[in-house]
Amino acid sequence: MPRDINQNFDRQFSKTGVYLQRDTLERSGRYVSSLQNSLKQPEGSGAISDDVNATIAPSVGRLAPSIEALGASIKQHVIRDADVQTVPLQVWEGRVVSVDLDNQTMEVFLSSTLGGYEAHTGDIDLQWVSEQDKDLVVPGAVFYLTLFKRSKRGTVENSQELRFRRQPNWTKHQLALISKGADALLAKMGTPRSL
Amino acid sequence: MIDYGVGPQHDEAELIIFGPGFGEAIAVHLGEGNWLLVDSCLDEERKEPASSRYLDSIGVLPDSVKTIVASHWHDDHVRGISKLAEKYSAAEFYLPAVFNDKEGAEFLEAYSGTAAPQTRGSHELFKAVRSRAVVMPAQARTIVFQENLNGLPARVVAMSPSPAAFGRSLAHMLSYIPRSTSVPINHAPELKPNLEAIVLHVDLGHESLLLGSDLEDAQGLGWTAMLADRICSALPQSSVFKVAHHGSETGHHDGIWNKLLQSEVISVLTPFNHGKHRLPNPGDRVRLLNRSSQAYISSDATRKPAMPGAQEKRLGDVLKNMSRVNSGFGAVRLRKRRSESSWRVELFGAAQPIVAQAA
Numbered sequence: 001m002p003r004d005i006n007q008n009f010d011r012q013f014s015k016t017g018v019y020l021q022r023d024t025l026e027r028s029g030r031y032v033s034s035l036q037n038s039l040k041q042p043e044g045s046g047a048i049s050d051d052v053n054a055t056i057a058p059s060v061g062r063l064a065p066s067i068e069a070l071g072a073s074i075k076q077h078v079i080r081d082a083d084v085q086t087v088p089l090q091v092w093e094g095r096v097v098s099v100d101l102d103n104q105t106m107e108v109f110l111s112s113t114l115g116g117y118e119a120h121t122g123d124i125d126l127q128w129v130s131e132q133d134k135d136l137v138v139p140g141a142v143f144y145l146t147l148f149k150r151s152k153r154g155t156v157e158n159s160q161e162l163r164f165r166r167q168p169n170w171t172k173h174q175l176a177l178i179s180k181g182a183d184a185l186l187a188k189m190g191t192p193r194s195l
Numbered sequence: 196m197i198d199y200g201v202g203p204q205h206d207e208a209e210l211i212i213f214g215p216g217f218g219e220a221i222a223v224h225l226g227e228g229n230w231l232l233v234d235s236c237l238d239e240e241r242k243e244p245a246s247s248r249y250l251d252s253i254g255v256l257p258d259s260v261k262t263i264v265a266s267h268w269h270d271d272h273v274r275g276i277s278k279l280a281e282k283y284s285a286a287e288f289y290l291p292a293v294f295n296d297k298e299g300a301e302f303l304e305a306y307s308g309t310a311a312p313q314t315r316g317s318h319e320l321f322k323a324v325r326s327r328a329v330v331m332p333a334q335a336r337t338i339v340f341q342e343n344l345n346g347l348p349a350r351v352v353a354m355s356p357s358p359a360a361f362g363r364s365l366a367h368m369l370s371y372i373p374r375s376t377s378v379p380i381n382h383a384p385e386l387k388p389n390l391e392a393i394v395l396h397v398d399l400g401h402e403s404l405l406l407g408s409d410l411e412d413a414q415g416l417g418w419t420a421m422l423a424d425r426i427c428s429a430l431p432q433s434s435v436f437k438v439a440h441h442g443s444e445t446g447h448h449d450g451i452w453n454k455l456l457q458s459e460v461i462s463v464l465t466p467f468n469h470g471k472h473r474l475p476n477p478g479d480r481v482r483l484l485n486r487s488s489q490a491y492i493s494s495d496a497t498r499k500p501a502m503p504g505a506q507e508k509r510l511g512d513v514l515k516n517m518s519r520v521n522s523g524f525g526a527v528r529l530r531k532r533r534s535e536s537s538w539r540v541e542l543f544g545a546a547q548p549i550v551a552q553a554a
Contacts, residue, residue, distance in 0.1 A: 090510060097469060109469060110514070118501045119217070120510070121469050122517040140382030147509055160513055167380035170373040174305075174380075178373070182300035189295045190287075190329045193338040195352060195426050 083153050090115045090147040096139055097121070106137055110145065124162070133164040141165070196240060197526070197543045202253035206345070207532045208399050210435055213238070213245035214465025214493030216522035218271045221406060221437060222246045223397055226344040230260045231351055232283070233395065233406055235276035235319075239524040244275035247282055249526070257283050262340045262351065264289045264333065266393040266408040268303075268320045269385055271467065277322035288330050289339050290320060291356065291391055293364045295332035302368035306383045317383070333393050334361055336426060347400030347533075354394040354427040355410055357420035364391040388445055390416045396430045401533050403431040405455055407439030411446050418448035422455075432457045435529060435538065438464035442475030442483055452486050461538055462487040462549075463527045466494055468520055473498070477552040490549040491540065494525040 091114035097107040105123040112119070124145075129137055136143075142165040150159050202224075203209040209224035218236025225231055230250065238245040250260070260283035265276055268291070280288050293299040307321030324330050333339055333353040340351040356364065367386040388411035397404040412418040418439075422428050428450075434457045440446030442464050452460075462483050467474040475483065475492070483490045498518040500507045511517055523545030529538045542548075 090506060097472075105515070107469075107472075108514070109520070115502075115506065117506070119520040120500060120514065120517055121520055122514040124514055128513060138382060139385075145513065147513070158509065158512065162513070169376050169379050172376055175373060175376065178301050178305045181304035182297055185300040185304060185324060186295065186297065188324065188327065188330050190331045192289070192331045192333060193341070195336040195338060 085151045086159070087149045087151075088114060088146050089149050090117070090145075092145040094124075094143045094145055096137060096141045096143070098139055099126075099137055108143075128160075128162050129164070130162070133162075133166075136164040136166060197524075199249060199252050199526075199528075199543065202255060203530055204532060206534075207530050208402050208404075209528065209530045210404055210437070210463070211249065211526055211528040212437060212463050212465060212493055213249070213524070213526045215239055215245075215524040216466055216468045216494050216498075217520045218245075218274055219465040219493075220244065220246045222249060223404065223406075225261070225340065225342075225349045225351070225397070226347065226399060228255075228259045229340075229342065229344065229349070230255060231340060231397070232260055232263045232279055232286070234264070234266050234272040234408075235274055235279055236271070237274050239521060244278050245524075245526070247275075247279055258285050260286045261342075262287050262289065264339060264353075264393060264395065265291070265320055265323065266395075266406075267291055267389065267391055268317050269389070269409065271469075272409065273319040273323075276319050277326060280323035281326045284327075287339070288323065288327050289333040289337070289353075289393070290324065290330055291364070291393055292332035292334040292337070293356070293361055293368065293391060294320075294324075296365060298365055298369045298372060301372045302383065305372055334358070335421065335424060339395070344400075348398070349400060350398045352396045352398070352427075352430065354396050354424070354430070355408075355417070355421050356391050356393070357416060357424065359420060360390040360416040363416065388413045388417065389440065390414075392439075394421065394439070396427070396433070398431055402435075402531060403433040404435045404437070405433035405451075406437040407446065407451075408437075409440045409446070411440055411443070412448045413445070418446075418451060422448065422450040428454055430455075434460060436460050436462050436487075438462050438483065440474070441465060441467040442479040443467075444479060444482075447482065459488040460486070461529065461540070462490040463529070464490075464492055464549075466492060466522060468498055468518060468522055473518070475549070480549055480551055483549060484551060489540065491527040491542065492525075492547055492549050493527050494522045494545040495547045495549070498522050 092110040093113050095109045097109055099106045104126045106126060107123055110120050144163050146161045148159045150157050205227050208226065211222050213220045213236055215236060219234055220236045221233040223231040232246050235244045235246060237243060238248050263279055263283060263286050265273055294303050303317055303321055306317045335353060335355050335357050337353040338350065339353060342349050364386055371383045389409045390411060392408035392410040394408050394410050395406040410417050432455060436456055500517050501519045525544035525546035527546045528541040531538045
């Protein structure tokens with residue numbers, strides 16, 4: 001049975017920073033049917049996620065192409081999925097130290113989670129941040145930077161993904177814990193001497 | 196592994212400061228086998244608290260540590276401090292008095308571990324507090340240690356934060372305490388400038404030390420407020436200064452040098468390498484050299500990226516102005532017996548005398 005990956009399609013787009021609502025796609029006319037057709041794959045024919053991520057982010061996100069161009073790009077790469085091998089070379093967990101809106105950069109602290117490198121710091125252009133993550137770029141925010149090597153029919157190229165950790169809202173349970181925990185902490189406080 | 200040799204004599208004062216490039220820890224021998232620990236960082240080799248590794252290496256037993264102070268909750272001052280709190284269970288544990296307030300405690304709780312851990316610094320502090328039956332709040336004029344040691348009074352007093360700075364810190368924390376389920380879990384940035392750090396004055400009877408933590412000066416708070424405090428500003432002048440805030444201009448105040456320190460002072464500090472913020476900068480170095488008779492830094496080696504060239508180039512496609520965080524682990528140790536007239540300075544690992552640098 002063919003596997004309809006429309007649902008996966010929405011999710012994968014959101015991961016890449018080129019988030020498209022399903023209804024946006026459905027309004028786009030003739031490309032919907034061609035995209036849907038191209039994205040029907042036999043069960044177990046291989047994941048499309050790495051390939052799609054590597055292909056359309058961040059360049060497509062920056063250029064904001066038409067949905068037609070996106071469709072063509074996805075169709076092309078999904079069809080060639082079996083030829084592509086994507087290998088992560090470096091994975092970093094990053095933390096935003098400060099944001100410089102004038103220069104459109106963020107100062108970051110990177111801890112290596114793949115590659116075993118020492119912690120490094122530096123600046124990353126905000127153009128690498130996807131639109132849907134822009135609201136998360138504040139001091140203290142956590143993100144993940146993955147650098148890939150992508151091989152396709154003997155050709156090797158680089159790609160990267162930068163994703164911010166999005167937190168849910170506080171829950172009632174958490175709010176209750178905060179108050180209760182604070183009371184417990186205060187109960188431990190001693191009385192120091194002073195001059 | 197660094198060989199620190201043997202421990203100090205019973206009548207020998209000692210200050211040792213550790214710093215790998217991002218992080219700071221201090222150990223002080225108060226005399227007669229009594230130790231004070233301030234803040235914590237991890238050594239490069241085993242990722243263990245540098246001060247406990249040091250004390251183990253020179254044969255100091257855990258019960259000899261009398262006081263631990265977490266001068267503030269920032270990441271570069273508390274890494275591993277929960278392990279110190281656990282290991283030295285007989286020591287009194289001091290933290291900023293801002294947490295001895297419902298809102299301050301809620302801030303620590305919210306961003307620490309029980310509810311939704313977000314900030315590594317506060318999480319370390321939270322773990323330390325959780326492991327203790329009693330913790331002690333400290334602010335200006337709090338006595339964190341006082342004993343008569345073989346005929347000489349030894350006393351350690353907190354000189355900050357001032358009540359006004361305390362209030363400002365609390366207001367900052369209050370703004371990040373969640374009150375509703377309609378708001379997302381946010382991040383809790385550090386208060387800048389740092390007016391909440393605990394500065395310590397160590398009076399050993401025959402010598403005094405000033406441990407400046409990360410206290411800065413702004414809006415009449417920080418150092419200005421401390422110098423205006425009639426009791427704190429009247430404490431004996433110090434011959435050793437752990438320079439505040441990694442030697443930055445924002446941690447400088449003329450009154451520190453004119454009122455709190457002796458004219459022939461030895462300055463020691465740790466670096467801070469974090470993105471564009473690299474302290475001390477060339478101007479800071481000149482200022483410190485002009486004000487001090489001697490000046491030393493715990494780590495001042497290369498900040499060049501530490502990875503194979505191809506991988507560095509690859510990361511450089513995304514990360515600009517790249518530098519490694521740790522510039523090599525090192526320690527500066529000062530010792531002085533009661534009978535001696537001057538401090539003996541020893542440098543370990545990447546520690547160096549401070550030298551002027553081109554801007």
